[in-house]
Amino acid sequence: DAKTTQPPSMDCAEGRAANLPCNHSTISGNEYVYWYRQIHSQGPQYIIHGLKNNETNEMASLIITEDRKSSTLILPHATLRDTAVYYCIVRANLNTNAGKSTFGDGTTLTVKP
Amino acid sequence: DTAVSQTPKYLVTQMGNDKSIKCEQNLGHDTMYWYKQDSKKFLKIMFSYNNKELIINETVPNRFSPKSPDKAHLNLHINSLELGDSAVYFCASSQHSGNTIYFGEGSWLTVV
Numbered sequence: 267d268a269k270t271t272q273p274p275s276m277d278c279a280e281g282r283a284a285n286l287p288c289n290h291s292t293i294s295g296n297e298y299v300y301w302y303r304q305i306h307s308q309g310p311q312y313i314i315h316g317l318k319n320n321e322t323n324e325m326a327s328l329i330i331t332e333d334r335k336s337s338t339l340i341l342p343h344a345t346l347r348d349t350a351v352y353y354c355i356v357r358a359n360l361n362t363n364a365g366k367s368t369f370g371d372g373t374t375l376t377v378k379p
Numbered sequence: 380d381t382a383v384s385q386t387p388k389y390l391v392t393q394m395g396n397d398k399s400i401k402c403e404q405n406l407g408h409d410t411m412y413w414y415k416q417d418s419k420k421f422l423k424i425m426f427s428y429n430n431k432e433l434i435i436n437e438t439v440p441n442r443f444s445p446k447s448p449d450k451a452h453l454n455l456h457i458n459s460l461e462l463g464d465s466a467v468y469f470c471a472s473s474q475h476s477g478n479t480i481y482f483g484e485g486s487w488l489t490v491v
Contacts, residue, residue, distance in 0.1 A: 309469050311482070
């Protein structure tokens with residue numbers, strides 16, 4: 267599975283959009299981009315995933331560049347409860363080692379009042 | 380309804396003891412995992428079972444033995460606990476073909 271690079275920390279004002287970048291320059295054609303977050307003292311929570319098209323759900327939007335070497339997770343209206351560590355991982359679906367992807371250090375997002 | 384539940388949530392025990400952490404998922408998934416998150420917050424996979432068969436076994440001391448009595452359960456037994464085993468252990472599950480992984484709330488293990 268491809269490795270990812272994320273900034274260690276970011277701040278965002280409450281109510282504003284939070285844009286979290288992720289670089290995955292060695293991503294393979296069959297690998298998806300997944301985003302998870304971990305709120306303090308809780309288990310990681312799935313947010314969104316995509317292959318090459320932009321995706322949106324009730325939690326966030328995922329923008330993947332055309333060359334698929336980077337992506338951005340967008341939380342459109344960040345709240346204090348969005349303060350968490352955000353992990354970007356890439357892995358192939360239908361893969362027997364699906365869970366083997368290393369989560370990395372992630373980005374600690376702090377939403378401030 | 381809790382999708383992936385694990386017990387106990389907190390466990391403090393002495394070195395040398397043997398302990399188990401239980402995990403159950405009610406999502407109907409066929410694949411379950413154990414992850415370890417240490418003090419540096421790095422999340423590492425330990426084991427993965429698909430339909431009760433071991434498919435991922437990372438470099439983990441053989442003091443750690445997973446057991447999957449059925450698709451919905453994956454328990455972790457740890458023998459001869461050491462100080463370095465102190466960590467948060469997360470159980471997770473996914474549908475093999477779907478790969479979105481759903482995590483439990485974690486079990487905080489402290490070895491003293």
